[in-house]
Amino acid sequence: MTGNRNIVIEALLRLHVLACLIFIFAPILGSFVFSLNSDRFPSLPLGHFSLEWYRLIWEDPFVWSGFFNTVIVGLCVAVIATLLGFGGAYTDYRYKFVGKNVYLALALLPPTIPVVIMGLAMLAFLSRINLSGSTISVIIAHGVMCSPFAMAIIRLRLSQMDPDLEAASWNLGGNEWATLRHVIVPFARPAIFAALFITMAVSFDEFAVAWFVSGLNETLPVKILGFLQGQVSPGSTPSARLPSSARSR
Amino acid sequence: MLSLPLLIWQLAFFLFPLLFLVALSFWTVRNFQMQPDLDFGNWERILTRRAFWDAYLLTALLATASAVLTSLIAFPAAYAISFKVSDRVKQWLIFVLIIPFFTSYLVRVYSLQVFLSDAGIINAFLGFFGLGPILMLNTLFGTLVGLVTLCLPLVVLLQTFSLNFVDRDLVEAAHNLRCGRLRTVLMVIVPSARVGLVIAALFAFILSFGDFVSPLYLGGGNPPTLSIMITDITKSGQQWPRAAVVALMMITTLLTVAFLAIQFAYKERGK
Structure with missing residues (x-):
């Protein structure tokens, strides 16, 4: 060079x-x-x-229940976060309005808030409305944390789109929904799939907020956190390692 | 409208919980029950406690050290990736650097425990050369290793992207004007990539400031950092209002640091 x-x-x-x-x-x-x-x-x-450790994990019902929780949460979060993210990305791409900066900040800030604080805020808030300690609470929390990633990925793809495409579709008589369905979504499809996978991966790996709000419905990373804390063989007395969220009102 | 779902979701489940945290910090706890209140007792209790400020200082110090250290380690790598390798190698390296984001941080920390412990991999390796075991686990050094592991891939990537935007003609011009190699890096490349470099360091600071896994499992958790404090208080019962005070102090600090960093990043060059 x-x-x-x-x-x-x-x-x-x-x-x-x-x-x-x-x-x-x-x-x-x-x-x-x-x-x-x-x-x-x-x-x-x-x-x-x-392969002993693999056998132990394979035979451990706690690990399996954690795994299923993780998968359920991950799938729901991927769909929700991608839908939300698509809406956000399209909004940013398409519209100009007063307060757009606030909208974008609200949409994109969650990953910059330390997970411990997110966890505490979620736990306090969700237990207040009687939603804590369930799988749904983890889905809600992860939806907040993952949608910015989905939005960023889809926004990036939309910025590569020829802006005339939309106008062309309108000229050809497509209304806004038809344009969205036949022009924008097909164009963004690779990004939508990428967003689904990435948000699922983020949710799979997230342990801190899940630890705060999951209660008895621990996801797999939360169980790993428990192993790390206890340094004991997987499966023994997981209840001893539960955070207070399990006991929350 | 497509914009509304995200707005509603983030208002209801992101902004509102955070605002609720503010309200919560003024609540009182009686008979293990939280009661809505407007009481400054939690703030007073936390802010007049020595242990809190010790933890605050430690956390700030760790986060600063991690941000500086990670930036310094990352820069030569990002510089090499951006300037010195072919495009194919560059793409390949960027791909490789994304992989860690898909691996569990917890598992990595557990693995680091095995590397750093007294009878661990590194000490066993040192033992071959007759060097005594060095205490690394449960020290600040251990914590820092964990934090750098956490931040390094992200910081290298962010630095690489910002260096990619540095005008190559500027570098060429500096060389033609007989600007030395190191001087080119310091006087031309670093200033032109300043925004990205500062943002990368800021991310490292934010990540390290809030992380509780490295301080707990590699640093031993004693003395505690602020995030360990929050998990401890939350775990041990119904003193959530006090945990909320600690959390709000953390957010305030992060916002201040972020604001100052961004001011510094976008400051006019020169004076």
Whole structure:
């Protein structure tokens, strides 16, 4: 690119990128290795290869119930967040109105609020309207947190659309709904699918807010949090590790 | 109207709960029951407590350290990705950096525990060279490792995107004017990418400020950070109003920091 290259510096930079990647991926790869290792607290040298932990998880009803909760929540959240996000993205793309900045801030801010605070606010609010401690409360909370991602993805796609397409559709006699159904949604379809998957992934992985509001209907990440807290074999006395949300009024 | 569902949802389930938190902070707890009230007792109790301010300072310090450290580690990587590699490698690296967002942070932290513990991977490795075990788990160092793990992929990506927007002709011009390599980076590239770099650091600060997993499971949770405080208070019963006070202090701090950072990012260059 630029005229004066220095091989040493470039090599060092590449090495640094590699070091960063190792730093980021060592824990991820580590968890794979540890899961196949016989020791409970892995250390060097590693124990022998074992699928024992997978068998334990496979046979653990608590893990399964958590898994089903996670899947149900994830599917509902993906649909809700994508619908909401599509509406938001189209609004931002199509309309100009007073207070649009406020609208956008409201729509996009949730991911910047620390999850602990979101969790507390959700728990306090939802228990007040008697919705806490259920799967629905997790869906509501995750809907708030995931819709900005859906909106961003779909908005990005809409910005690639030729603005004349909409006008053309109107000229050809399509009303607003017909235009939406036959022009905009088909154009945004890849982004809509991407949004469905991404919001589901975000919901799958979210543990903090879910931990606050889920009560007895824990999702899988919440159970993992419990394992981490207890450092005990999966499945033993999960009730001892429940947050107060389970006992909330 | 398509705009309404999102608006209603976010008003009802995002803005309203946060405002409710404000109201909650003035409530009182009697006989383990929360009662609507306008009482400054919670604020007084929390804000006059030494332990709160210790936690506040610790949290702010950790978040600042994490933001600075992550930015410094990320910058050479982002610089290399943006300027020094071919487009194909660039795309590939960006793809690889997105992967961590789809892995569980909790599992990563658990894995880090195994790496950092006294009998863990790193100490065993050091042991081969006769170096004594270094205490890493349950220290501030452990917490920082976790926070940097959390923030690094995002910060590298944000920095890379902002560096991609730096005008390549400017860099060329600096070279032609015999501006040194390091000086080009510091005087030309960093200032032109300032907005993105500051925003990236801000995200690292926000993420680290609110995270309770690293301080708890890698830092040992003692002394507690503000987010650990919130989970502790919430877990241990009905003192939610006090937890609300801590949460509101956190939000105020974050808003202030975000405001200052954005002011700084968009400040006119020069004076």
